[in-house]
């Protein structure tokens with residue numbers, strides 16, 4: 288599927304082959320502002336972005352793919368609101384040019400699960416972590432990478448590795464939730480992941496089509 292800036296989706300077609308040199312005849316980086324096709328996988332779906340390769344991944348995801356769960360906070364690589372999983376590494380999408388991740392596998396908050404059943408989502412709900420919620424997708428994605436690499440993180444390890452900024456100050460609940468997610472992931476604990484009244488996923492999908500269950 289090809290995605291272009293402005294959120295328009297087009298029927299699958301054949302993209303022109305990527306060229307190793309630019310149209311000016313040199314072998315250097317592509318000149319700015321000339322759309323190119325960059326291919327990688329987002330939430331298990333192959334995607335072609337016809338955008339300037341210097342475009343930050345954050346804007347490709349939000350503007351072209353309508354995956355608005357990934358948030359724009361600072362735009363300078365400090366807050367972590369835009370963290371996504373790129374090849375099992377936590378990357379700040381505002382700092383990642385799409386041209387640098389050709390062929391990568393990207394997972395966003397929408398790709399963790401369609402029913403909030405991922406252990407981290409379940410633990411965040413059970414611990415009532417979220418306050419305004421703006422930082423939560425980046426927190427969850429950072430936590431998912433942490434637990435992939437360390438299923439039993441200590442409080443110190445969590446505080447050292449999850450450096451996301453939360454204006455609401457959820458940090459104490461964050462530590463509890465990540466350790467609880469570890470227990471859920473290991474099968475030491477189960478929690479209900481049923482939707483709360485008023486936030487049925489089908490209601491959310493009517494407003495944000497990218498959240499369509501099972502999509």
Ligand code: FES
Nearest residue numbers: 360361362367381
């Ligand atoms: S928006 Fe990317 S780190 Fe803040």
Ligand code: FES
Nearest residue numbers: 419422453454455
């Ligand atoms: S919950 Fe509000 S910014 Fe973190």
